[in-house]
Amino acid sequence: MSNSVTFKTSPNGKLTGTLRVPGDKSMSHRSIMLGSLADGTTHVTGFLTGEDCIATMNAFRKMGVAIEGPSGANGNEVTIHGIGMHGLQKPESDLDMGNSGTAMRLMTGLLAGQSFDSTLIGDESLSSRPMNRITKPLASMGAVIETQEGGTAPLNIKGGHKLTGIHYDMPVASAQVKSAVLLAGLYAEGESSVTEPGITRDHSERMLRGFGYDVTTNGNSMRLVGGGSLTACDIDVPADISSAAFFMVGASIAEGSDITLQHVGINPTRTGVIDILKLMGADITLSNQQEVGGEPVADIRIRSAKLKGIHFPEELVPLAIDEFPVLFVAAACAEGETRLTGAEELRVKESDRIQVMVDGLVNCGIDAVATPDGIIIQSGQLTSGTVESHGDHRIAMAFSIAGLRANGEITINNCANVNTSFPDFIGLASGVGLNISAK
Numbered sequence: 001m002s003n004s005v006t007f008k009t010s011p012n013g014k015l016t017g018t019l020r021v022p023g024d025k026s027m028s029h030r031s032i033m034l035g036s037l038a039d040g041t042t043h044v045t046g047f048l049t050g051e052d053c054i055a056t057m058n059a060f061r062k063m064g065v066a067i068e069g070p071s072g073a074n075g076n077e078v079t080i081h082g083i084g085m086h087g088l089q090k091p092e093s094d095l096d097m098g099n100s101g102t103a104m105r106l107m108t109g110l111l112a113g114q115s116f117d118s119t120l121i122g123d124e125s126l127s128s129r130p131m132n133r134i135t136k137p138l139a140s141m142g143a144v145i146e147t148q149e150g151g152t153a154p155l156n157i158k159g160g161h162k163l164t165g166i167h168y169d170m171p172v173a174s175a176q177v178k179s180a181v182l183l184a185g186l187y188a189e190g191e192s193s194v195t196e197p198g199i200t201r202d203h204s205e206r207m208l209r210g211f212g213y214d215v216t217t218n219g220n221s222m223r224l225v226g227g228g229s230l231t232a233c234d235i236d237v238p239a240d241i242s243s244a245a246f247f248m249v250g251a252s253i254a255e256g257s258d259i260t261l262q263h264v265g266i267n268p269t270r271t272g273v274i275d276i277l278k279l280m281g282a283d284i285t286l287s288n289q290q291e292v293g294g295e296p297v298a299d300i301r302i303r304s305a306k307l308k309g310i311h312f313p314e315e316l317v318p319l320a321i322d323e324f325p326v327l328f329v330a331a332a333c334a335e336g337e338t339r340l341t342g343a344e345e346l347r348v349k350e351s352d353r354i355q356v357m358v359d360g361l362v363n364c365g366i367d368a369v370a371t372p373d374g375i376i377i378q379s380g381q382l383t384s385g386t387v388e389s390h391g392d393h394r395i396a397m398a399f400s401i402a403g404l405r406a407n408g409e410i411t412i413n414n415c416a417n418v419n420t421s422f423p424d425f426i427g428l429a430s431g432v433g434l435n436i437s438a439k
């Protein structure tokens with residue numbers, strides 16, 4: 001897709017049938033990172049072939065890791081020939097993390113513990129996101145990292161510095177910050193630990209354990225001791241609940257919908273979207289629940305329902321952090337008022353997701369107001385309109401879903417980055433009944 005991809009929706013769609021959305025982005029990034037540092041060969045299935053995860057894969061290839069794939073019948077199998085905790089080689093050029101905060105922040109933690117220098121770069125959006133939230137705790141472990149003025153990327157990470165474990169009381173509930181400290185902690189002397197102000201996704205801890213590393217979780221605190229090693233394992237990446245969320249909201253708001261989403265990851269640190277939609281009155285049922293490779297998965301059936309506006313519980317914010325753009329679309333279609341508070345983190349994602357969603361909703365006829373840490377949305381009729389996604393994949397897909405309830409066409413600009421997290425969104429969404437085209 002070129003940079004100027006425009007999506008156009010038309011009315012009267014409903015979502016029916018069965019769908020398996022692409023693999024989990026958080027787990028796909030981590031599978032490449034841990035697989036590369038492990039002893040032995042790691043096979044990954046269900047890998048997300050979105051641009052962000054391919055960028056992570058290419059970064060490790062540049063550091064000497066042999067990685068095969070994506071290949072296989074579904075094109076989502078990857079084989080990583082791990083080179084051990086100390087096997088990475090100095091890359092000959094900058095490592096480009098594309099659009100992904102997760103990749104850049106986790107990689108910074110890992111690279112801080114290497115013997116060589118490296119530079120991490122990203123696209124325009126990533127280059128404007130705050131990196132001092134990780135460079136600060138990493139510096140107190142002994143890492144030497146140069147940021148740009150204002151604490152942004154490119155990041156120059158100086159190798160060869162001895163790291164020492166710390167305890168870090170995280171000021172924000174961020175899995176990326178937690179993971180950066182724990183991954184640096186693998187290379188640090190002694191114990192590294194974090195306490196998070198609210199529960200955040202725990203894929204790093206689970207996957208480290210899957211690779212045989214001892215990570216202890218005690219309530220909101222996690223700890224590990226540096227100097228150990230990782231043992232290769234097989235990883236089955238479930239479908240991404242953040243991608244499934246678009247269809248959960250779409251099926252809820254479009255009358256006559258009945259869709260089943262298969263093999264979705266339902267790790268309790270990710271299921272805020274299900275809890276929130278249920279509080280709004282959604283009809284959601286889970287079946288085939290099982291544990292696959294240390295992560296719970298299920299099939300999720302959603303039928304259309306009459307939603308009502310609510311005040312989103314603040315404790316659910318980190319557990320649904322990437323799903324708010326599409327939850328705001330649900331709110332526009334729900335009876336009454338919906339309020340979000342305690343979500344200032346949304347302002348430092350791929351775009352300022354509060355302001356960008358307010359602007360787009362207002363352009364489509366909805367009364368929405370931004371607050372410093374959230375939003376207030378009144379129920380209304382979505383109309384035709386033109387929306388700027390600001391290159392943010394989740395904004396582009398949220399307004400695609402809004403098209404199901406709009407009484408006219410919605411034009412969404414700057415949608416190329418949908419490929420970072422959801423390859424073939426248009427094909428899969430059209431296949432289950434969304435009236436949408438891209439050009």
Ligand SMILES: O=C(O)C1=C[C@@H](OP(=O)(O)O)[C@@H](O)[C@H](O)C1
Binds near residue numbers: 175176177179322
């Ligand atoms: O650790 C991860 O994989 C992620 C953590 C979250 O970011 P924060 O840690 O900044 O909240 C989330 O928004 C992001 O999409 C993925």
Ligand SMILES: C=C(OP(=O)(O)O)C(=O)O
Binds near residue numbers: 099100101322350
């Ligand atoms: C915020 C997101 O990702 P990241 O922070 O990795 O860019 C996202 O995928 O919605």
